[in-house]
Each structure stands twice: as C-alpha cells, then as structure tokens.
Amino acid sequence: MKRDLKTVLHYICLALILALPLTAGAFDLEKKVVEYKLANGMRWLLVVRRNAPVFSGVVMIRVGGTDETPGKTGLAHMFEHMAFKGSSRLGTKDFAKEKPILDEIEKTGFELTAEGQKAVPDKKRVASLEERLKILQEEAAGYQIKNQVWEVMVANGASDLNAYTSKDATAYHASMPVERLDLFLDVISQMVNDPVYREFYTERSVILEERRGGVDNDPDGKMSELLVETAFQNGSYHSPVIGSASDVAGLTIADAREFHDRYYVASNMVGALVGDIDIEKAKRLIDKYFGPIPAGIVTKERLVLNSGGGTKNFAFDAEPAVVLAYHKPTLPDHTEFVFDVIDVLMCDGPTSRLEKRLVYDEKVARDVSCSNSYPGSRLNNLMLFWMEPNRPHTPEKLTFEVEEELERIKREPISDEELGRVQTKVAAGILYSLEKNLGLAMSLAEFETIFGDWRLLARYPSLVEGVTKEDVMRTANEYFSDKNATKIIRLRGQKKK
C-alpha cells in the first residue's frame, strides 16, 4: 500500500495489458459486449456478469504524455490529479462564493509561476505573491470540502478508485456495489467534464514529491527515464509521463484548462462497465450524465516520433542492471503480433529462452523481463529486455548473451513445441484476465481508445495464432540489429548531481 497504481503504471505502461488478449472457450467475449454510442460521439462498452452485486467502471480519454508539447511535459498527469479535486458541485459548500477566490488564485498563481520561471526571480516579489496565494487558499478553503470525490465514493463502497496517465491515455476507474452505478456515473462525469482546478498549486508540489520518489530516488525509474531520453532524442516520447521537474514547476491553471478543453471531449472518450448491471438502466444513466458533454472536435494529432539510440552508462547507488531496447512498429502493423510471440518465447516462464539460460542454467541473472510496447502504443515503440545480473556477473555479459539468443532466432526456426506453448499461453493469459471485472473493463477501454476497436481484444489469440516460424525469423532479422538498438547500463556509484 506504500505506492498506488498510478506510480507503477507511469513507468510500466500498457505492455502487460496488450500481452493479455481474449479467447472464446466458454466465454465468448464478442457476444458479451454491448456497444452503446451517444449522440455526442462518446462510446460505451457494457458487459453483464452476475457473480456478485458489484461492477467495475472506467472512463478513458485518448490523451496522455504523448500529446504534450515541449515545455509542458507532465500536463496530462497534472490534469488527472486535478480531476480528483471536484467540480462546481462537488467539493464545495457554496460555489458562487468560492469561484471569485479561485479566479484570484489563478491570477496570483500565474504571476508567481512566471516570476519563478525567470532566470533571476525577484525574491521579494516571489515572497509577497506566495504570501498572497496562501491567504487566498485559506479563504477558499472556507468554502471547500476537502477530497469530497474520495469521501463520497469510498463511503459508498468504492474500491479500486484511482486513475492513471500513460503515454497513450488517461483513465479513471472504480469498482462499486451495483446499487451505486448512478453515483459512479455522476461523479466521474463531473470529474472529466466540470473540473474547477481547486488546490492546483498545492497539488503541483505533491506531484514534485511523487517525481522525487518515482524517478530521483528509484534506480528503475531513473533507468526508464534515461531509456526514453536516449531512444527518442526528442519528440512525443522523449519525456516520462510525470514530466520534467522544471516543466511541472512551471505549469499553470490556464495550461490545465486549455488542455482539458481541447482533449476532454466526448468524441475522444470511451467508457466501459462490467458487472451485475442492467443494460437498459445503465444506458439511461449514461445518457443522463455523459450526454451533456460537448462532442468537441478531435483535431489532428501533433505527434512526432524522433528516434535515437546508442549506449549510455549511468551511476546510481544501487545494484547494476541493464536494459536493451529495439525500435519497432506498433499496431495496426501486423508485426506487433510477431513481437508478442517473441516476447513469450524469450521471457515468459522458466522454459522461455532467456529465463532458462540466464536465470536457471547459467545463474548469471536474477531476473529477465521483456516488454514489447514501451513506452506507448499510439506511435512506433520499443521492444525491451530488462535484466539484473547476479554478482559478480556484469551487465555487459548479460547483453552479450541476449544478443546471442537474438542471433539464434534470426538463424534457426523456433520449435513446434515452442510455437504451441506461446499460442497456449497467449490464449490462457486472456482467459485468466477475464476473472476480474476491472481487468476486463480496462482491457476493453484500452483497445477501443488506443486502437479504435475493442474487437481486436477478442480476436487477439487468433491473430497471434497466425504468426509463423518464418515471421519470427524475418522480424528478428529486420529489427534486432546494433544500429536499431538502445542500451542503458546502470553501475553502482554515486549519482552525479
């Protein structure tokens, strides 16, 4: 409980969810999903399951770190925190009285931020603006009900109430007793449609704390940050989702509002409900709460993919580790399914090639893991191999051995047993993921939001089944080359500040 889901997902992203698609068997997903599209363009996916009188729900917006512009990194995540601060009706005792103070806070915070961003800030002015901001915030607090979103939701039985921001999307989710479907839809619709940016400047400090814990002092967070900086020398993938510390310190309410109004529009949103729901009632409530959201215009995405690569070493007061990554295409390119096969073949379970050789047979690595959609999926991305050596073995030795194994799949076809195992694992993985309402709701929303079609989830096993041994060899030859590689090596030592 020391860390919540948000922190984890910032750095790990969607690869795991993508690796868990869905097969028929007793549970035919394609027949189970009811699609419902509102007049404003928002898409909903509903699945009835009668296990217990509960449901899980998610609202996902197709906006994430990838959509940020230079100088404003961390904005998507900052907005996500703001959504939990309530609306004009939630979190306030008297919004008519609170609003003018919020406006003053916005103005003062803007001036303070602008002063703080100067090369040589006027210390006196900073101090007086800080003092003014403090007074205004105390005044506003008199009209506010702190954390009322949380209060209302958890008092009514919400579990899994949280949100995350990835490179691709932002999602808000909870599981609740089914009698509270009305409340869930009401609260989440206000969070995404009617934010009032309460406590913005205090929350900015919270996020800077989050960043210290997740990047500065976390050897793996630091390594992930270096990986994206090196593999993508600028462009939409260059920064981690949480943003650079200096950018976050410069964010203002105006930035957050502009961001919200541009991206949080109905045509850019997907909802999913899975559980003991009544479909007709759910549709009526969805209409009531999400119908009024403006359709909006989804403008052309301004994404820029700029690749880089090469090797970088860094020192950290931690045990060594190494990540080896290769640029690759994303969906709808069918090579994605070949990479899914390679992922399971190399890294999934004690018989997979890398785990068997490095962890079990030679005992040179403590752990090997793969991810084939890092750091996001809306743009071409990376397949990565993350390894931690056992003492006294070195990161160089591990990368050398992984490269040897990659050479092997370029030269020799994989065995029938291996191909069969991979297909069984992909299909079973999907079945296992269906056990939980929230997992299913998230997977449906992700596929609809990011790839534009939830059905891809249902068809995933058959698409992976189409991958041949020749596909694996051809893909390995095309992508696993030195000129396409990025390597980040962590060695023990003191950080350079």
Add this chain to the structure above:
Amino acid sequence: MKRILCVIILFGALFAVSCGPFFGANGFKEPKVVTGVLPNGMRYYLLPDHELPIVRMSVITRTGSIYEPADRLGLANLLGILLRTGGTKDMSPEEVDRTFDNMAAEAGASIGLEMGESAIKVLSKDADRAFEVFFGLLFSPRLDSRRVELGKIKIIEALKRENDYPDQVVVREFKKLVYGDMSPWARRPTPETVGALKIEDLKEFHKKYFVPSNMILAAAGNFEPSAFIETIKKYTGNVPDHRIEFPNVAPVELEFRPKERVIERPLTQTYIEMGHLGIKRHNPDKYALEIMDTILGAPVFKSRLMEDIRSNRGLAYTVASDFGWGTDYGLFSVYVDTKAQTAGQVVELVREHIVRLQGAGDITKTELDFAKRTTLNRLIFEFDNSFKIVSQRARYHFYGYPDDYWHVYRREIEKVGVEDVKRVAKKYLHPDGLSIAIVGSVAK
C-alpha cells in the same frame, strides 16, 4: 450511518442516492462453500464456478521463518522457493517447468513468517495432470542441488537489492527497531546464514511441517466438488501424517520505549516510518482500532493525515497509517516520504496528529460514520471472486476465527461508537513511545 450521506447530498446537492443501510445486508446470497476434512487430515474449502474453464487452488501450511533455528536464518524462505523450483521425486525441475509452461499453468510457492502457501491456476482441462505435479512438489520435493544453489543466489541478491529502494529499507529497519534486530518477527537472514544452509536442513524442515493435518486447501473454478475431492485423494492419500511440536517462539515484550534509527543517504526525499507495538489478533478492541486507524490515515484520501499533509500542505505524495495486529503484538505505524528539507516538519506533524487522536477530545460522529461506512460498504468485495471467497475462508480457519467470521466482523464494526474509538485511542496509542526510522538526508 444514515446521517453522513444525507449531509453529503445537501452539500453536493446532486446525488440521487438513498440513505439506506449498507449493501451487503440486503438481497445478496452468499455462495455456498463446500467444506470438510479429508481422511488424511487436510481441511478443504471448495467453490464450484463454471463461468470460465479455469481452476485455482492454494494450500496453506502452518510453518515459517519464526520457527527457524537462530543459526539457520533463511531456511523457510529457501524451502519456499524450492517447493516450486526444486523438482519432485519423479520429475526433474526442468520437467516440472516444462509441464507447467506447456499447459500455461501459473504455479508458485513461498513461505513467510508463519504461513507457507503453494498455489496454482490452470485451465480445467489440464487440472488433473497439473495437480499431480503440484502435490508432488508439495509432498515429495526433490530439492535438486542445482536449484538449491540457485535459490540461495536468489535470496542473497534480493537481500542486496532491497537496499536499492529506500521505501523498502525504512519499512525493514522500522520493524527491527521496534521488535529488536534478532526478534523472530523482524530478523533477517544474511548471505552467510543463507550460504551455510544444507539440503539436510531443508529436508528436515519440510518433513516436520508439511503434513496434511497441518494444511488447509482452498479451490474454486470449473469442477464438481465430489470429483475434485476424489482427485485430491488420489494424489494425497498416501501421505503420512504426524503431530507437530511447534518450537517456542520468543514472545514480544510489550514496551513503548522511543527509539530512533537514521540511515543517512544523499537522497532528494526522506523516507520516514514511525510508531510502536500494536495488538494481538484476537483482541476484542481491534474493531474500534480499525475505525480509529481509518480516521487517522488508513489509505483512503479522506483521512486526517492525508488531508493535512498531502492535500493542504503538499508535503508528501504518500502518507498512510496502519494499526496492525498479529499472532503476537502487531505494529502501529505511519509511513511518509517528503523532500529532505521538510522531513523534520513532517515528523512533527505526524506526532501532533497522534497526540491529538490519543487526547481524543475531538473525534466526531461524522468522522466515525464515514470510517464505518467505508469499512462496511467495501465488504461486498470479499465476494466478487470465487477464489477470493475460499481463500479467505481458509485464512479465517488458519488464524482461529469461526467460519462465519465475515458476519462477526460486520456486526462488530457496526457496533463501534465514538466513545469506543476515544477509549481505544487513549489506551493503545503511545505518543511518548514513538520509535522512528529514517532513510535519507536529515537536514536538521
């Protein structure tokens, strides 16, 4: 409990929700769990669920590192690893791995302080074969010498790497500080004690504890109970049983002496855990203490610590309290991380909150009602997954609760009043006896 929600409706002026009782109370029929004891002495809890073609099973065993001899630290941990990776009498470790991987079975085993658990998730069509291997690992482990070596490396590496994560270090050090470095509840193996472990030690530890009458099985999924029980009998019928003499575990001495441990590191954040001993598991005040803990800082946003330290002051991303119970005394603790410059201030703020709660003058009915509603209304999630239901039942039995403990718990929480919370806060919080562990730089 009715009041708070009505108040919320007024303030929010928008919620079309009723102010009824909490949801688990009406209309929901608990699924019927099949329970009994096999001829060999193993207890079971089974729940058929045919929605998906999957079976999940777990076996818990009363054993653990608290029973390790002082010169064999790491023994339980190592045996736990071997019970998944070390092969069986009839199969090499590689054959086991291949069998599980080829059927996409997910199997694991581990041994903690006082409980061992082996678990498997498998497609129901492969369940029979998977169970044969599963029980082979549990009752006839090969303890393959290469895998023993690998297990040792794994533990030693994990011990080293734990130091890389300051949030984990502070939790470990806080435990050692309060219980004592060599207490069975806090002590840690070292590379030396792990390196010295012998296969004979593992055999002896396994033989002593892994007998059917010391185990509880829980399973849910696509099966019929009678056929399932026959399958289990087939693979466990011949396992011999005996009475176990559990070693004496040194009792925790109940004392509240403030202690401090600072681990200096040049970090941008300081990691803090502070608190003291909690209560034993069957203390009847635990329900009131749970409500008290929710008011103080159990991990929902609407708590005193979260509201003050995170929402109002922006001083931390994570701040949470936990009033714990255990077989012996558990731990009461507050965890928080903050930038180095504000560490001193945050420690003082946490201390003030504990003093205030212990003084107890101002616990309100609103706080109480919110904490109770939160606790009661999420109870339904104990039932949203079949395996969760049986696994919980097995644990109730393991810890000495009645089978219907869920109802007991609900009734006890419903009964808690403001005066109860004030009384337990006064009795069980010791602001003068707070021990504190710190990792990071301490700018005084």
